[in-house]
Amino acid sequence: MLKIYGIYRSRATRPIWLCGELGVPFTLVPVIQGYRLPDPLAAAAPLNTQSPDFLKINPNGRVPSIDDDGLILHESLAINLYLAKKHGGPLAPVNIAEDGLMTMWTAWALTSVEPLSIQILQHRVSLPVAERDPKVADAAIDGLRHPFAVLDAALAATGYVVGGRFTVVDINIAECVRYAMTAPELFEANPNVKAWLAKLHARPAFKAMMAKRELEPA
Numbered sequence: 001m002l003k004i005y006g007i008y009r010s011r012a013t014r015p016i017w018l019c020g021e022l023g024v025p026f027t028l029v030p031v032i033q034g035y036r037l038p039d040p041l042a043a044a045a046p047l048n049t050q051s052p053d054f055l056k057i058n059p060n061g062r063v064p065s066i067d068d069d070g071l072i073l074h075e076s077l078a079i080n081l082y083l084a085k086k087h088g089g090p091l092a093p094v095n096i097a098e099d100g101l102m103t104m105w106t107a108w109a110l111t112s113v114e115p116l117s118i119q120i121l122q123h124r125v126s127l128p129v130a131e132r133d134p135k136v137a138d139a140a141i142d143g144l145r146h147p148f149a150v151l152d153a154a155l156a157a158t159g160y161v162v163g164g165r166f167t168v169v170d171i172n173i174a175e176c177v178r179y180a181m182t183a184p185e186l187f188e189a190n191p192n193v194k195a196w197l198a199k200l201h202a203r204p205a206f207k208a209m210m211a212k213r214e215l216e217p218a
C-alpha cells in the first residue's frame, strides 16, 4: 500500500487530500518536523525529519515523501502530479496539453505564491508574537496582489484552472493559496479566487483531511 511520510500539520496535507479525492488508500507514517522537538536526535525522540532513519528515505530532511511500491518521491506537488496521473480519471490531465498546463500552474504556485503566502502565515499567525514583523507580512501581501489577479482572471471562465473541471492542479494551487487566508484583502480584491477556494474547501475530502489535522497538536 502507498505510504505517505509526514503528519497532518505539514505539507503532507496535499497528497492526503488528493488520495481522499481519488479514493486511494494509504498508510500515514508519522514523521514530525525536527524543529518542533527539543532534541530531535535524542534516543527517545519520535521519528522526525532529522532522524537518521528518515534521512535514508529523504536526504533533504523534509516531509512529505511517499513510498509507492518502492518508488520514493519527495516534493508534495510533484507527488500529487504523479499520483493523479498514475490513478487517472478526471483529476488527471487528459492529454499532453493539459499535462503542460498543470505542470506550468504547479511551478507557478511554487514560485509565485508559496514563498510569499508562507511569510504571511508566519508573520501574522504562526511565529511567536515577538518574532512577527508586520512589515514582512505587508510586503508579502503586496507581492501577491498581481499573482492573485492572474489566478482570478484564469478562473473567470469556468471556476477551475485547467480543463473546466476540478483537477489535481486546483489542489496544488489551493494548498499554496491557503497560507494567505489571513490576508482577507487579497480575497476581497479577487472574488473568483475567493469563491474557488471556498468551493474547494467545501469538498468532503478536504474537510475530512482538515478534521484529522485539527486533532494533531498545533
Ligand SMILES: N[C@@H](CCC(=O)N[C@@H](CS)C(=O)NCC(=O)O)C(=O)O
Pocket: 009, 010, 011, 012, 033, 034, 035, 049, 061, 062, 063, 064, 074, 075, 076, 077
Ligand atoms: N518543497 C517541499 C517543502 C517540504 C517542507 O519544507 N516540509 C516541511 C514541513 S511542511 C518540513 O519538512 N520541514 C522540516 C524542517 O524544516 O526541518 C514540498 O513541497 O514537499
